[in-house]
Amino acid sequence: MTVVIGLTGGIASGKSTVSTMLEEIGIPVIDADKIAKEVVEVGQEAYIKIVATFGEEILLPNGELDRLKLGAIIFNDAEKRKILNNIVHPAVRECMNERKNRYLQAGEEAVVLDIPLLFEGNLTNIVDKVLVVYVDEEVQLDRLMKRNDFTKEEALARIHSQMPLKEKVSRSDEAINNNGSLEETKKTLMVILGKWGIMKKVKK
Numbered sequence: 001m002t003v004v005i006g007l008t009g010g011i012a013s014g015k016s017t018v019s020t021m022l023e024e025i026g027i028p029v030i031d032a033d034k035i036a037k038e039v040v041e042v043g044q045e046a047y048i049k050i051v052a053t054f055g056e057e058i059l060l061p062n063g064e065l066d067r068l069k070l071g072a073i074i075f076n077d078a079e080k081r082k083i084l085n086n087i088v089h090p091a092v093r094e095c096m097n098e099r100k101n102r103y104l105q106a107g108e109e110a111v112v113l114d115i116p117l118l119f120e121g122n123l124t125n126i127v128d129k130v131l132v133v134y135v136d137e138e139v140q141l142d143r144l145m146k147r148n149d150f151t152k153e154e155a156l157a158r159i160h161s162q163m164p165l166k167e168k169v170s171r172s173d174e175a176i177n178n179n180g181s182l183e184e185t186k187k188t189l190m191v192i193l194g195k196w197g198i199m200k201k202v203k204k
């Protein structure tokens with residue numbers, strides 16, 4: 001039986017970093033952020049709905065979504081965020097499910113669904129185990145500001161649009177503290193996979 005792992009955390013807490021480690025050891029990862037970008041490409045159903053709802057002012061001159069502009073709107077307005085989520089999330093869920101089923105049919109030992117909003121979107125029922133990657137808020141703020149070149153205000157708006165990380169940790173099966181080095185994070189990850197019995201067929 002394939003173990004379906006839901007990997008989640010907060011913005012810039014280190015999910016992609018852990019995803020890369022999982023891929024390196026041969027465990028397939030389905031990335032919700034990547035799919036959320038695919039389903040809003042020009043001409044897709046979700047794209048058309050977004051333009052109809054938010055107006056053409058959220059487009060770049062080439063017709064693609066201006067993600068910075070749309071982000072500035074939805075991370076500062078809970079109602080508008082809900083509207084965008086209701087457009088994008090059903091398409092993301094459908095696509096993730098299709099890909100997950102393909103891995104199940106292929107008989108993979110484990111498959112990871114990297115979903116930033118696993119708890120917020122009530123998606124814990126589609127996974128067997130929940131793994132949360134967490135950091136302290138100062139570390140999160142610092143890494144997010146550096147990675148995206150955000151002001152403190154922009155970064156905090158994004159952090160506060162999500163469920164507090166402490167709550168995610170308390171609802172997880174296992175959690176990785178990613179305040180330290182990448183080596184420490186990898187070590188914790190390997191211990192957790194071992195606990196879940198996911199080591200046997202994994203390529204080293």
Ligand SMILES: CC(C)(COP(=O)(O)OP(=O)(O)OC[C@H]1O[C@@H](n2cnc3c(N)ncnc32)[C@H](O)[C@@H]1O)[C@@H](O)C(=O)NCCC(=O)NCCS
Nearest residue numbers: 010011032033036067070071074085088092116117161162
């Ligand atoms: C608002 C958008 C255009 C901003 O794009 P941008 O390129 O700046 O960010 P990106 O998509 O890479 O997301 C970065 C991180 O932001 C956080 N985030 C994204 N959307 C949301 C949301 N609706 N609510 C809370 N946090 C979110 C996640 O932690 C995510 O990992 C984009 O995030 C979006 O379309 N969001 C709605 C879809 C969504 O919920 N995606 C996330 C998981 S499916």
Ligand SMILES: Nc1ncnc2c1ncn2[C@@H]1O[C@H](COP(=O)(O)OP(=O)(O)OP(=O)(O)O)[C@@H](O)[C@H]1O
Nearest residue numbers: 010011012013014015016017143147178180181182
């Ligand atoms: N242990 C670490 N030490 C130092 N920097 C780190 C560590 N882990 C992650 N980072 C850096 O912190 C930033 C955020 O990490 P990452 O992109 O993996 O987070 P994420 O949770 O996937 O973010 P998002 O929710 O935005 O997709 C990146 O710039 C990454 O290189």
